[in-house]
Amino acid sequence: MKDSTMQFFGLPLGRKNAVAVRADGFEGYGHHYSRMSKLDWAESVILITQPAEDRNMDLWPTDPPMFKPALEEYSAEVTKLMRQLLVSMALDLGVDEKALTGAFEGKRQSMAIHHYPPCQHPEKVIGNTAHTDGLGLTVLLHVDDTPGLQMLRGGRWFPVRPAAGALVVNVGDILHILTNGAYRSVEHRVVVGADRGRTTAVVFQDASVGGMVAPLPELLVVNGGGEKARYRSIPRFEYLKVRFSALAKRKGFLDSLKL
Numbered sequence: 050m051k052d053s054t055m056q057f058f059g060l061p062l063g064r065k066n067a068v069a070v071r072a073d074g075f076e077g078y079g080h081h082y083s084r085m086s087k088l089d090w091a092e093s094v095i096l097i098t099q100p101a102e103d104r105n106m107d108l109w110p111t112d113p114p115m116f117k118p119a120l121e122e123y124s125a126e127v128t129k130l131m132r133q134l135l136v137s138m139a140l141d142l143g144v145d146e147k148a149l150t151g152a153f154e155g156k157r158q159s160m161a162i163h164h165y166p167p168c169q170h171p172e173k174v175i176g177n178t179a180h181t182d183g184l185g186l187t188v189l190l191h192v193d194d195t196p197g198l199q200m201l202r203g204g205r206w207f208p209v210r211p212a213a214g215a216l217v218v219n220v221g222d223i224l225h226i227l228t229n230g231a232y233r234s235v236e237h238r239v240v241v242g243a244d245r246g247r248t249t250a251v252v253f254q255d256a257s258v259g260g261m262v263a264p265l266p267e268l269l270v271v272n273g274g275g276e277k278a279r280y281r282s283i284p285r286f287e288y289l290k291v292r293f294s295a296l297a298k299r300k301g302f303l304d305s306l307k308l
C-alpha cells in the first residue's frame with residue numbers, strides 16, 4: 050500500500066490525470082479541497098472502496114500496477130480492523146456488539162489518499178483545513194514519517210506524530226452521535242512542512258441505524274432508560290446533505306443536532 054501510494058504520487062501529472070476527478074463526481078485524482086482563505090496544499094485520490102459493487106473501477110489507478118490490488122487488500126484489512134475496534138467499543142459501552150457493528154456493516158467505505166508537497170511558504174497554505182470527520186470511523190495510515198497532523202484539545206493544537214507500525218483512529222461525527230457523545234469526534238487539521246512532503250492514506254467508514262443517524266437505541270435502553278438521547282435523529286441522506294453542504298461552517302454542526 051505504502052509503495053504503490055508513493056509511486057503513484059511520484060508519477061508525472063499527465064499519468065496521474067489518467068484517473069482525474071470528473072466534473073460530475075467526487076472520485077478520482079485531483080485537488081479536492083479548496084474551501085478556505087488559505088490555499089489548500091494537497092493532491093488527493095478519492096475512491097469508494099466498499100461495498101465492492103459501488104466501486105468505480107475506471108477511476109482506480111492502474112499505474113503503478115500494484116496499486117489496485119494493494120487498495121483492495123488494504124480496504125478489506127481495515128474493514129476487519131474497524132470491526133474489532135467496534136466490538137471493543139461496544140463492550141466498553143455495555144451494548145451488544147451487534148448493535149454497533151450492525152450500524153457499520155455493508156455501509157459505504159471510501160478512501161482519501163493525500164500527498165502534501167513541501168511548501169516554501171508553509172504559513173500561507175494549509176494541508177487540510179480544520180474539521181471533524183463526517184462519517185463513522187476513520188483509520189489513517191502514515192505512508193511516510195513526516196509529521197503534520199494536529200488535533201485540537203482545550204483550544205490548543207497538538208501534533209499527532211507518525212509512529213512506526215501504528216495507525217491513527219479517528220472518531221467521526223456519526224459515531225459521536227451513535228454513542229450519544231461517549232466517543233467524541235475531534236477537530237483536526239494538517240499543516241504543511243517547508244522541507245519534506247507528507248503522504249497519508251485515509252479510510253472513512255459510513256454508519257447508520259435503519260437509515261437514520263441517531264444515538265443507538267440499545268445504548269439508551271441498556272442504561273436503564275436513564276440516559277436520554279443527547280442528539281436528535283436525522284435521516285442519513287439529510288445528514289449527509291447538510292453535513293457536506295456546510296463544509297465551510299462545519300464547526301457547530303454537531304451542536305445543531307443537540308437536544
Ligand SMILES: O=C(O)CCC(=O)C(=O)O
Nearest residue numbers: 161163177198239249251
Ligand atoms: O492527511 C491527514 O493527516 C489527515 C487527512 C484528513 O483529516 C482527512 O482526509 O479527513
Ligand SMILES: [Fe+2]
Nearest residue numbers: 180181182237
Ligand atoms: Fe479528517
